[in-house]
Amino acid sequence: MNAIIVSALLGVVMMFSGIFTTNKSLIKNIAAVGVLVLLAANLMEMYDLFAFDINTHDLIVTQRYGLFFNSIAYLATFIYIVLSGNDITEVGVNVAEYFALIFFVLCGVAILSSFNGLLMLFIGVEILSIPLYILTGSDKRNLKSNEASLKYFLMGSFSTGIMLMGIALIYGGTGSFGMVHTTLRGVVTASQPVSYLLVAGLLLLFASMSFKVSAAPFHFWTPDVYDGAPSVFTSFMSTIVKAAGMIAFIRVFENQFTVLGPTWRIIVDFVIVSTLLIGNITAVFQQSVKRMLAYSSIAQAGFMLFALYANNTEIAKEGILLYAAAYSIATIGIFAVLIKLHDYTLDGFNGLAKKEPVLAFTATVSLLSLSGIPLTAGFFAKYYVLAGAMQAGGALWLIIVAVLLAAVSVYYYFRVIQAMYFKSGDPQTLPITSGFKGVLIAVAALIILLGIWPSVLLSWLYF
Amino acid sequence: MIPVLLLFIPLVAGILGFFVKEQKGASNLAIAASVVTLLTAVVGIYAMPASMHQFEATWLPSIGASFSVSLDGMSKMLVLLTAISMPLILVATRSNKYSNPGAFYALMSLAQAGLMGVFISMDALLFYFFWELALIPVYFLSSIWGGEKRIAVTFKFFIYTFIGSLLMLVGILLVYLHTKDHSFAWSSFTNTDLTSGEETLPFFLFFIAFAIKMPIFPLHTWQPDAYEQAPTATTMVLSGVMVKMGLFAVIRWVLPMFPFAAKTFAMPIIILSVVGMIYASLIAIKQDDIKRLIAYSSIAHIGLMAAAIFAGGTLGLQGVQVQMFNHGINVIGLWIIANAIESTLGTRKLSELGGLATKAPTMAILLVVLAFANIALPLTNAFIGEFLLFNGLFQYNIWIAAVAGVSIILGAVYTLQMVQKVLFGEVSAVTANATEINCYSKWVLIVIVVFVVVLGVYPQPLIDLTKDSVNALLVIK
Numbered sequence A: 001m002n003a004i005i006v007s008a009l010l011g012v013v014m015m016f017s018g019i020f021t022t023n024k025s026l027i028k029n030i031a032a033v034g035v036l037v038l039l040a041a042n043l044m045e046m047y048d049l050f051a052f053d054i055n056t057h058d059l060i061v062t063q064r065y066g067l068f069f070n071s072i073a074y075l076a077t078f079i080y081i082v083l084s085g086n087d088i089t090e091v092g093v094n095v096a097e098y099f100a101l102i103f104f105v106l107c108g109v110a111i112l113s114s115f116n117g118l119l120m121l122f123i124g125v126e127i128l129s130i131p132l133y134i135l136t137g138s139d140k141r142n143l144k145s146n147e148a149s150l151k152y153f154l155m156g157s158f159s160t161g162i163m164l165m166g167i168a169l170i171y172g173g174t175g176s177f178g179m180v181h182t183t184l185r186g187v188v189t190a191s192q193p194v195s196y197l198l199v200a201g202l203l204l205l206f207a208s209m210s211f212k213v214s215a216a217p218f219h220f221w222t223p224d225v226y227d228g229a230p231s232v233f234t235s236f237m238s239t240i241v242k243a244a245g246m247i248a249f250i251r252v253f254e255n256q257f258t259v260l261g262p263t264w265r266i267i268v269d270f271v272i273v274s275t276l277l278i279g280n281i282t283a284v285f286q287q288s289v290k291r292m293l294a295y296s297s298i299a300q301a302g303f304m305l306f307a308l309y310a311n312n313t314e315i316a317k318e319g320i321l322l323y324a325a326a327y328s329i330a331t332i333g334i335f336a337v338l339i340k341l342h343d344y345t346l347d348g349f350n351g352l353a354k355k356e357p358v359l360a361f362t363a364t365v366s367l368l369s370l371s372g373i374p375l376t377a378g379f380f381a382k383y384y385v386l387a388g389a390m391q392a393g394g395a396l397w398l399i400i401v402a403v404l405l406a407a408v409s410v411y412y413y414f415r416v417i418q419a420m421y422f423k424s425g426d427p428q429t430l431p432i433t434s435g436f437k438g439v440l441i442a443v444a445a446l447i448i449l450l451g452i453w454p455s456v457l458l459s460w461l462y463f
Numbered sequence B: 001m002i003p004v005l006l007l008f009i010p011l012v013a014g015i016l017g018f019f020v021k022e023q024k025g026a027s028n029l030a031i032a033a034s035v036v037t038l039l040t041a042v043v044g045i046y047a048m049p050a051s052m053h054q055f056e057a058t059w060l061p062s063i064g065a066s067f068s069v070s071l072d073g074m075s076k077m078l079v080l081l082t083a084i085s086m087p088l089i090l091v092a093t094r095s096n097k098y099s100n101p102g103a104f105y106a107l108m109s110l111a112q113a114g115l116m117g118v119f120i121s122m123d124a125l126l127f128y129f130f131w132e133l134a135l136i137p138v139y140f141l142s143s144i145w146g147g148e149k150r151i152a153v154t155f156k157f158f159i160y161t162f163i164g165s166l167l168m169l170v171g172i173l174l175v176y177l178h179t180k181d182h183s184f185a186w187s188s189f190t191n192t193d194l195t196s197g198e199e200t201l202p203f204f205l206f207f208i209a210f211a212i213k214m215p216i217f218p219l220h221t222w223q224p225d226a227y228e229q230a231p232t233a234t235t236m237v238l239s240g241v242m243v244k245m246g247l248f249a250v251i252r253w254v255l256p257m258f259p260f261a262a263k264t265f266a267m268p269i270i271i272l273s274v275v276g277m278i279y280a281s282l283i284a285i286k287q288d289d290i291k292r293l294i295a296y297s298s299i300a301h302i303g304l305m306a307a308a309i310f311a312g313g314t315l316g317l318q319g320v321q322v323q324m325f326n327h328g329i330n331v332i333g334l335w336i337i338a339n340a341i342e343s344t345l346g347t348r349k350l351s352e353l354g355g356l357a358t359k360a361p362t363m364a365i366l367l368v369v370l371a372f373a374n375i376a377l378p379l380t381n382a383f384i385g386e387f388l389l390f391n392g393l394f395q396y397n398i399w400i401a402a403v404a405g406v407s408i409i410l411g412a413v414y415t416l417q418m419v420q421k422v423l424f425g426e427v428s429a430v431t432a433n434a435t436e437i438n439c440y441s442k443w444v445l446i447v448i449v450v451f452v453v454v455l456g457v458y459p460q461p462l463i464d465l466t467k468d469s470v471n472a473l474l475v476i477k
Helices: A002-020 A024-046 A064-091 A095-112 A118-136 A143-174 A180-188 A196-212 A221-228 A231-252 A256-260 A263-284 A289-309 A314-339 A357-371 A377-391 A396-422 A434-452 A455-461 B002-017 B023-047 B073-092 B101-120 B124-133 B135-145 B150-178 B200-213 B222-229 B232-257 B259-264 B266-286 B290-311 B314-345 B361-374 B381-396 B398-423 B439-457 B460-476
Strands: B054-060 B065-070
Touching: A002 A024, A002 A064, A002 A095, A024 A064, A024 A095, A064 A095, A064 A231, A064 A314, A064 A434, A064 A455, A095 A118, A095 A231, A118 A143, A118 A196, A118 A231, A143 A196, A143 A221, A196 A231, A196 A263, A221 A231, A221 A289, A231 A289, A231 A314, A263 A289, A263 A396, A289 A314, A289 A377, A289 A396, A314 A357, A314 A377, A314 A434, A314 A455, A357 A377, A357 A396, A357 A434, A377 A396, A377 A434, A377 B150, A396 B135, A396 B150, A434 A455, B002 B023, B002 B054, B002 B065, B002 B073, B002 B101, B023 B073, B023 B101, B065 B101, B065 B124, B073 B101, B073 B232, B073 B314, B073 B439, B073 B460, B101 B124, B101 B135, B101 B232, B124 B135, B124 B150, B124 B232, B135 B150, B135 B232, B150 B200, B150 B222, B200 B232, B200 B259, B222 B232, B222 B290, B232 B259, B232 B290, B232 B314, B259 B266, B266 B290, B266 B381, B266 B398, B290 B314, B290 B381, B290 B398, B314 B361, B314 B381, B314 B439, B314 B460, B361 B381, B361 B398, B361 B439, B381 B398, B381 B439
Parallel strands: none
Antiparallel strands: B054 B065
16 A cells, blocks of 8 residues: 555645746656655565555455565666656656656556456556556647547547446456456356356456557557657656556456466467567568657567466566566666657667767667567566466467567667667767766666576565 | 686676777787687696586576586587687787777677587576577677678578577477476486477477577578678687587587487488588589688588488597587688788689789698698598598488588589689789788698698597597487
């Protein structure tokens, strides 16, 4: 509960801070400190120190796993604010509101990692999504930003409707708003066939969750929204928010296969394969790095879905955490560099290594991590989710398809590296402070550290 | 401790190298590090007790991976090759000029560290790590300092090998789930509960990765382009040492892990290898570019070694190990000549060369000796290796050995043709002002020629070095 309440309070604090000061860097620093406070509150809860003792009647059940995910998300947010905080303040005039909205999103993250029933899932998803609609449209004078916002809002509300419909049908089928796997156990063992109402409900819920994590074939909003939104917020949306959606997805469908049988596996197979295919193949053809990263985030979601496939094995659960951390940090790193450039096309990166070696280096480490090269966090992330899928007795063909598409991903990630190191050009950048460079080096070091000892992160899960 | 030192000396030199700005300092640092590595390797192998040849530390206990490295019979030969070739390469190309030299030499040292890691790791996950890490520096080396088409060509090479690596990763996972104690250790991997039928799939997942690296026909298409476009110093690393990774990995991992599958699929693989030998030799005859000629010749030689590995038998396997070393040394010699010709005359085209025997007599003598070694004439080091290889192949199947034997004749054709076009004939407009090769290249070539002759007359040390490992391998089978 600490995280949920503290993040909501901090959101309010940020909102009011805008009234008392207009100093942008002060607001940014308040936000950075706020995230640290939030992280501390969450860590306290991990070690059983509760600041608030509220009886939620089992609507919210905090477990170490979810809390640990919160810590990763908050740490990533801290890195994000430190790296890109200045760019957030450049988006528009209502600086304090942007940070307030980010804290409300973090509140949604905390709910999604600890909900214990479909109603709280719904509330969590909404708390997470609504601030994002606003952030997407925050560049008010930019037509693309407005378009993206409207599109996101319409599609998002539509999928929310589908989710509600699904929840209602599940309620009709089981008579409960409880977690799917616990309520199902009672229904299915009663030696009756699963009712159509329930199956329809589950399918609708599955579709709407796929929408939230931009898994194909519900991914169509992603490229436009990620491309249209101000880049700083794309960075946030495609990392922390997406990882939280993924955790919610996996928690709500926990153990479904053992209860519902192999037919469900076919659906998941289809979603994974099409997500990987569409994400990777389309990314190859992008000329804008920002749009490429949007498709790459679809492709990475495909990999994360392997954890859904391999549910409940220890290694898959560890894997999704590691994946969330590795993917978020690497994407935040590459976006931080991208934001500093004037030209988002591939050619805009030409010759960056000569002009700004530190930016190019961190971007390279981030891209290597996204492509899953050893010695970077991304390798172990991929390794863990694949090992989990294999241990769960997963279809080998699926894993082979996935690794072959990972080889495709190398193609588009490396084109950026090629532009930076092997081509000559004179990229125009925004002013770059040495503090920014220092943080970038720290990010690269963190990626490499996790690439050598992922246990640094994972051992926290148990101790 | 020795294997750890072999890994970390080049690694540290590589990291430091990035901070050196000028050519001389960077090259000195890399050469010094490579010489220290060489001394460590020689002293470690010949003068240190066996207890110093192993090192193990915990790495990821939760999934059963450890930092386990060992300098055993199988790896000694290739560790020596890596340790010897690096100073030779760096000294021979010392007069080449590079933009941003610090990074160039740093990446060379890092490539050496990666190669060492591949040869000494006794843990499958660690092996995979180094397998990839050896590739990354070479990718940057070729893409930054290579020829005109470097970016596209190197990228093709990278994607090719990366696909192989990923398939191998799936293979590693698959075997890992079949190990009895859920560990990545070599000893667990070679002692799994895979049935002979279940071996097939992981066998191919591993083998494709290694076949791409060697390369075996028809997966070789990246190789001539990559060799041609890479800066020559990198080409030397690639063809002298790096292609041996594939052969070594088959001996170290595939044969002990999948004995049944290796036997079942030996015939098609041997046939592919032999087809590749003949095919590459025929293409080599038509080449006009020295670098491409050596590249194709290299495919032919590697094909023979691959065939002998799968033919099995003590002599064949021993021959492979001996020949990996000899081929590494010899081919580096040929590349040094190619580098000397290109950097002094500005061309690599055989049709534009000629008459260098009168202009550069020392180089001519050295080239002729190397050419003899390339066609495995008796008294050169390659003879004993090829003899053992053909012996192994002959015992496996006499017809295949006969067809493979044709490649010896073809090898003589293209090698002697090259010698003829470079050294003899009319002095052309390009070679009119040719001078003797510089002293760095000359002395390195003399060292290589001494190796060629000494090991050709007395190959016993090489055979002794590999004997134990081959016997151990046969016991596993």
